[in-house]
Amino acid sequence: KNWSASVDGLWSIDDDANKMIAAALVDDEYLCLKICQRIKTDAALVYKPIRMGLAIVTSDNFEAPNDDNATYSIDFDGTGKPWLIETASEAEIEAATLTIPYQNVAEG
DSSP states (O other), X not given: OEEEEEEEEEOOTTOHHHHHHHHHHHHTOEEEEEEEEEEEOXXXXXXXXXXXXXXXXXXXXXXXXXXXXXXXXXXXXXXXXXXXXXXXXXXXXXXXXXXXXXXXXXXX
16 A cells, blocks of 8 residues: 655744654654644644554755745655544544643743
């Protein structure tokens, strides 16, 4: 089986994911790729998985215009059976979902 995925966004030198992807590209290593839907609730950020699987970085495109934000576009080729939300059970979806509660910080 094979599959592919592409992601793009604003580039940040301090982003841990960007660093991990760059290292995998340089070292020709596979990553466990997880693409999620971000859901903002009153109490938390919820990351619900859409696709997951083992993938290698096939291209890393970087744009840094003189008068605008730097952006990236990365392509991945997957190997093996991908995890798809369409075929996952509710229990599998719940187990793979990440919830990050908002911190209530008292002012004082």
